[in-house]
Amino acid sequence: MILERGHRLLPTASALAGVSAFPPFHFLIPSFVALVPLAVWVADQNDLGEGSVPSRVFRGGVWFGVLYFGLLLYWMPLALAAFTWWAVPAYLTTIMVLALGAGCFTWALHRLTHFGRVPLWLALPLTWTALEWARAHVPGGLAFPWLGLGTSLTGYPELVGSAELVGARGITLWIALLNGLIAEAVWAARAGAGSRILARWATAFVLVLAVPAGWGSWRARTLPVRAVGQVAVVQPNIAAQFRLDGVTSNDSTEAALIRLSPERDGFPSGLAEPDEPSPDLVVWPEVTFFGPIESDDSLQERVLALAERWSAPVVFGGIGETVTEDGDTIPMNSAFLTGSDGHFTDFKYNKHRIVPLVEGAPFSSGAWLEGGSQVDSYGRGRGRPLGTMGAGIRFGILICNESIFASHARAFRLLGADVFLNLTNDGWFGGEAWYTRTSALWQHPAHLVMRAIEQRVGIARAANTGFSLFVDPIGRVYGQTELFQEVVRSETIYTSDVLTVYTRTGDVAGWTALLVTLGLLLIPAPWSRPA
Known part of the structure; x- marks a missing residue:
């Protein structure tokens, strides 16, 4: 051989x-x-x-x-x-x-x-x-x-x-x-x-x-592009070793979000300018908090209290649940949306493309497995609901590795998505020390450039440890954060009204x-x- x-x-x-x-x-x-x-x-x-x-x-x-x-x-x-x-x-x-x-x-x-x-x-x-x-x-x-x-x-x-x-x-x-x-x-x-x-x-x-x-x-x-709103992506920077324990991760994330949230008289230093306009939408990263949020009232209260600090709708990642016909509860890697009124909306997106061995076994439908505070097997989502921000601007969610699947993004665009939001946690790809940082930290977000060009839409990426960034419909990256820093970045997001040839034909x-x-x-x- x-x-x-x-x-x-x-x-x-x-x-x-x-x-x-x-x-x-x-x-x-x-x-x-x-x-x-x-x-x-x-x-x-x-x-x-x-x-x-x-x-x-x-x-x-x-x-x-x-x-x-x-x-x-x-x-x-x-x-x-x-x-x-x-x-x-x-x-x-x-x-x-x-x-x-x-x-x-x-x-x-x-x-x-x-x-x-x-x-x-x-x-x-x-x-x-x-x-x-x-x-x-x-x-x-x-x-x-x-x-x-x-x-x-x-x-x-x-x-x-x-x-x-x-x-x-x-x-x-x-x-x-x-x-x-x-x-x-x-x-x-x-x-x-x-x-x-x-x-x-x-x-x-x-x-x-x-x-x-x-x-x-x-x-x-x-290419004719237009601004559709102000989006703030939040990078709480919770290290991978803390994410391994759900309680520690939740406590650390809460503390980081409090430090990064707007003060009553303006925005904290994490934003580019003190007089930065208020965001139309705030995006937290993938699985911001561990725990079955749909059935855990105390976790819901905790999340809402943090979301209210922004006085804007907040998209965040969490562990959702779905019940099978047999009555089994299956966890989902999900995205939720809170309203500016301080309540959860009906929006919920369940991730379709789970990572083999990390989020579930190949060829399985997903189930609760023994694994301490972590979920070892997620179910696969169905349906592609669109959320709304600002003046009726519709967004589709790409969680983590879903950004590498062109057909998934295309399906959202065909349903009417104006922009995409990518919620991810790339902390597993390296650490703060330069010699621990792997090439995956750069490889993963590169796919978003291609998704933006294929569909001619804007994209906002919120990554737990970075890179958090924005991509315009031409494929140009802007507003990129540094790796392994606790930061908020607020930028204008753009889209186009073009339904591309690729979108139409695949x-x-x-x-x-x-x-x-x-x-x-x-x-x-x-x-x-x-x-």
Whole structure:
């Protein structure tokens, strides 16, 4: 199963370059060249007398996947360790499954280019995008669309403005196509092609790069956006070790919210200016308080007393409950809304996409499990209620990792959401000391940039330990807090009235790439012949 030493260099180069394209590095150039070494290596694989070519190609993809996903997701065992002793086995299993998927990608790429005679520049984007679609649609709660290739460019939102048309996987297809064109030029140069042929590949690359990038830049200048209200995001900064005990966490959170709440004669130092306008909505992070708030009167009183300090509606995360037909009570990772009159409203959103092993077992519906003050298994929510703020502005809730699911945000937009609120707790991804901070602290919020562009809406993010931030409909981040600080940030939030092509049509690029790839693999093309 181990790849021969002489074949490891180019897959390794692709893996390292690919990792450098994502946060916290966010280097620009690697996005367009990271897949080139791997693609060239696959194209080189013929019968070299070193065993089965398909087997070697598959093993090369697995080697690439182990390095690529292993480095991107190195934070997983660190984050999961607080929840389960399965942290390391879960990480290793995840990496191996993703690496096997990468092996399938290189095998399919080799088969299409060597037997189907599909050009490398076309086969590469088709197979890579098909792989991304597949891992985003694994059943049983195991779907994991974390850091698709398109997300690597979220540091340059104007460049990926065409996500409004084709979504994140359409951007993946575009980036992989650019990689394929460079790979073709490299292959041609090695074969001794003349300058005229190389110029053709260079021209094709420039055109394919310039048209979508130029459109995105134009759209950023011309998109009509409007302010819809003032939103304050609250970052209480409760350390992960305190969150492990519900009582300690609740006490610490209450004290932090009191310190951060407005004084009678103005706002505390946590806000940008003493004369900051009063917010139309205040957002606290995911599971702000532990405990079954719907059935715990004392916890309700505690929350309402804190919410009343803001004299504005407050959205906050908590543990909701739902009762099954059999009479079983199932906890939910929920979001609630208090009114400016100091009472709970009827609004309640239950999280749909629970985190495997952390919030529930895969393929389970959720149930109370033994686990001290913590809930070990949440149910999966149904329905997407919209809350309202200000002059009838409607918001949809994305709790924690729901921000990585484009289809979830799209469903809210189709229901009429004007803005999104992301409630999360990223304290598990690191600590105050710089050497304990993992890349997930930067990776997680990067997905919100793509959600904002796809739907052309504004987003406010309230994270327990940071980053709390805002994203405008163009994808530009503003009002970002520092990590591991107790702070409030109040900003104007924006939206647009555009119902984007992506919102209307969905992930056409993703499933088209999948169907075309499968079709070319299963149905021999009329021009195919043995390599």
